[in-house]
Amino acid sequence: MQRRSLFRRTFDRPMTSMEKYLLAIILVYIVIVAVKNPQFFSLETLFDMIRNGSGIMILALGVLVVLISGGIDVSFTAIAIVSGYTSVRLMKVLGFDNLLFVILVAVVIGAVLGSINALLIHFFRLPTLIVTLGTASAFHGLMAIALGTKTYTAIDVPQSMLDFGSSSLLTISAERSQYSLSVFFLIVLACIVLTWFLLYRTMLGRMVFAIGSNEESASRIGISLLRTKLFVYCYSGFLSGLMGIIYFSGLSYINPVSLIGTELMIIAAVVIGGAKLTGGEGTILGAVLGIIIVQLFQSTLVFLGLGASWNNLFFGSVLMVSLGIMYYRQRQLNKRSLVFSSN
């Protein structure tokens, strides 16, 4: 009987080559930084990185589902800001302060905006990139016209959100300071498990893979394209709405013109993780590793004593090399199995 590795027992599949490659980059990079600056290798750094990366990790899960379904969504940062900001404003107008309410309203608005994307994409048969490019501007423009773009500093941020941003699962006191594992970590874990369950343990998830691989054949075997797309974009909107509240709470500062413009970096991170732009392929672990790489590069420049431009150089190089390897291997494989397709 063949012995199964810990990985296989947990994930019930072998590790993809992309995941191995990313894991190796991460480990090598951590060793380099730790050698250069021993301060880096600490629990405190890890906790801080988890806190800072949790928002984009949640967004990345939505991006992954959309990519698997064969689409590209660039409106998710706009949806995060619009639903988060609208929800906070609504709560302020109603004059009370409740975290559950603000999250609930944000995820509902996020899901509704996502469903608008899905309906436009489905009924007008439009390319997803173009639809979401349009709706991103339209959603944010509508919010700016209807609500304005006033920023809220810590005094005006609802107390429940401030508490949420600073609540922790575990606080460790060091000699000079204290550091803590943010409650965001739990939320990210929950989102990962939920996404895993939806993608791999439900019919809906299989349908998402099916329409991503080939929409025509998926539709011929009786999969409802509308229903599947509604799910994909509503789920992405739902995660974006949740992220909006986490983002504002974590910063204890509400700025409705922030975040937008970072979407391509997050999409790139998920693509590094092995999700195909042409749909049908992608793993949660890959997306998680992709985001870890982004986060790692972003938050080690001070330790390495490098300027912010190095981050772009690192990230760009990893992106190009990863995609180069991924598509080269695919072509080799295709050649061997005599498949002559464009992707």
Place this chain on the structure above:
Amino acid sequence: MITKRRLITGMVVAFATVAMATGCSSVGDVGGGAPAAAAGGSEGAFRIATVSKVEGITWFQRMSEGVTMFNDDNSDTVEAWQTGPDTGDSAKQVAIVEDLIAQGVDAIIVVPNDPLGIAPTLKKARDQGIIVGTTEAAALVGTDAIDFDIEAFDNVAFGEGFAKGLAEAMGGKGDYVGSVGSLTSESHMTWFTSAVAYLEKNHPDMHLVADQPYENDNDDAKSRASAQEIVNAYPDLGGFLATTPSGGSGMASVLKEKNITDIANVSLSLPSVSGPDLDAGWMSYAQTWDPAGWGYALNAVALAMLNGETVATGDDLGYDGYNSVTVDGQLILGNATMELRKGEPAAPYAF
């Protein structure tokens, strides 16, 4: 063929959607130079238009309050109002100035997004006899694009102000690092280098531990993440100097989270942003200037010039920080540095 047509339809729809979201407001801004009151204004009054970098943000809203105050104080001789592009875009600013020239205003005040880019348009205005005043445009001083330029303070002195605040908070000793919006921002770098030069000269026990300042892009999330990393990377850090409001509030938020009380946090900030952090002790000292003063003082000089008067060193332009200006050719220097400390109420300053 069908897919091609679909793609074109898609692009048309998308562009129409984008245009709907952005189009209306920008057209309105370019066309809406003069307020409704301008048509029925008093006969023979001078018409002075102030063009901001971007409308709709707190900073320039506060500037427009200064313009309005000036308008109210001189309502019998002046009609003054502020306009500006809906995004910080140099081309839109040029379009607004062109429009104001066509309207035949008497004076134009501009806070340029790109001083050298807008210079030819300003020159055109001057050729038609319009008085042109700028601020944050030291690059135009000595050219024929402007009549005068007001700077709120001397940038070197402003930088030294940060240094003094930092030295006081650190007790004159310890390690510190800096953070600027970007390494290419001229004013930020001048503030930072003059602060460092001052500390090297006057406080030999204070050490800059990273020669180059870190960049925070004036972005809230980046500033916070960078502050967190700085605190972890320098366990003996005693001070932090930021030249953007987000830099200081990011550090304040990290110090609060980690409950660190022995790092002095000094920053450029706004009263509304830094007030709570200063009061709670997560920020030691902040510096700013009141943009309403810009609005008031720039209009005051324009009016004086329209009346055929000149402004000389020692003159009072009628607003705090500009009570005794220094004049050097086209350059008028104020002394408008505003110091923000714990316990000093931020309430009167609504910005």
